[in-house]
Amino acid sequence: MKKYFVIYNPSSGKELAPQKIFHAAESIMEIEDTEFTFFATKKKGDGEAAAIRGCQEGFDMIISCGGDGTVHEVVNGMMKCPERPNLAILPAGTVNDFAEQLKMPKAYANFASLLLKKKFISIDVGKINDDYFVNVVGGGAFTSIPHNVTVEAKTILGKYAYYFKAAVQVPEELESSHNITYEIDGNQYKFSTLLFLVVNSSGAGGFKYLCPDAKINDGLLDLVIFEKTNNADLLQIFTKVFNGQHIKHPKVHYYQGKNIKIISDKDLSVDADGDFGGYAPLEISSVHNAIELLVP
Numbered sequence: 564m565k566k567y568f569v570i571y572n573p574s575s576g577k578e579l580a581p582q583k584i585f586h587a588a589e590s591i592m593e594i595e596d597t598e599f600t601f602f603a604t605k606k607k608g609d610g611e612a613a614a615i616r617g618c619q620e621g622f623d624m625i626i627s628c629g630g631d632g633t634v635h636e637v638v639n640g641m642m643k644c645p646e647r648p649n650l651a652i653l654p655a656g657t658v659n660d661f662a663e664q665l666k667m668p669k670a671y672a673n674f675a676s677l678l679l680k681k682k683f684i685s686i687d688v689g690k691i692n693d694d695y696f697v698n699v700v701g702g703g704a705f706t707s708i709p710h711n712v713t714v715e716a717k718t719i720l721g722k723y724a725y726y727f728k729a730a731v732q733v734p735e736e737l738e739s740s741h742n743i744t745y746e747i748d749g750n751q752y753k754f755s756t757l758l759f760l761v762v763n764s765s766g767a768g769g770f771k772y773l774c775p776d777a778k779i780n781d782g783l784l785d786l787v788i789f790e791k792t793n794n795a796d797l798l799q800i801f802t803k804v805f806n807g808q809h810i811k812h813p814k815v816h817y818y819q820g821k822n823i824k825i826i827s828d829k830d831l832s833v834d835a836d837g838d839f840g841g842y843a844p845l846e847i848s849s850v851h852n853a854i855e856l857l858v859p
């Protein structure tokens with residue numbers, strides 16, 4: 564009999580996580596001899612602690628049901644354990660950026676049929692100083708927007724909560740910049756930076772083609788640097804991000820690497836998968852084939 568450990572965040576998205584995962588479990592148990600153990604997170608940190616328990620107690624699979632914050636915590640817990648069960652993601656958050664990149668189904672019935680098919684791939688996980696991230700680390704302008712949106716605003720407004728916050732913060736932050744030194748697998752570059760993103764999959768923040776050459780299991784991270792420039796340039800770059808042409812713009816720099824060091828001339832805090840991710844200097848690397856993930 565397979566034993567699955569579900570870690571769900573009842574407060575994520577429109578608060579539908581419990582309903583979704585209970586229905587999915589019911590559908591699976593009708594077909595397969597499976598035992599589900601459920602754990603509801605109550606606060607920050609619970610998802611990580613539960614995932615460590617899930618690894619130690621020998622479950623066959625951990626199912627993360629919530630948003631990007633829940634996946635981030637679950638992966639952090641799993642990465643701190645030597646033996647890792649498989650991972651599945653049932654998206655129930657507000658944005659579900661990582662799940663969207665991997666085209667994970669949101670409907671419980673589709674998730675249940677995926678779980679019955681059992682197709683897994685090895686995925687890389689990013690390491691940032693002593694922690695881990697599954698999709699993106701961002702620093703510079705706009706990257707604090709997710710931290711300033713409350714759980715209540717997300718429940719009521721969904722994704723629009725982020726857009727409203729962005730409308731206030733973006734104009735102010737267009738003026739900001741950091742002089743950043745990037746060391747990518749031993750090669751150094753310096754840019755006056757408006758924003759940089761280190762990405763594990765090929766997209767983030769709803770921009771599917773942000774890193775056109777990326778693969779989730781190539782052992783590499785993709786780094787996109789947006790140099791500080793004038794508003795006309797930024798507008799041009801913004802329109803090109805939707806189809807991946809932004810990387811050809813002279814004020815955008817695109818690299819791939821296994822080990823990336825980031826040093827800033829002034830205080831720089833970063834975001835990791837939508838949560839606070841620490842301060843520069845940063846040592847970021849790819850942990851190749853770290854987790855077996857259920858995929859469509």
Ligand SMILES: Nc1ncnc2c1ncn2[C@@H]1O[C@H](COP(=O)(O)OP(=O)(O)OP(=O)(O)O)[C@@H](O)[C@H]1O
Nearest residue numbers: 574575576604605607629630631632656657658659
């Ligand atoms: N029961 C809870 N009540 C309030 N906050 C919680 C609870 N459990 C976990 N949290 C916190 O909520 C954060 C955000 O949750 P999560 O990412 O799952 O949903 P979301 O923010 O709606 O979705 P997304 O990140 O995709 O926009 C988690 O990182 C965690 O710190």
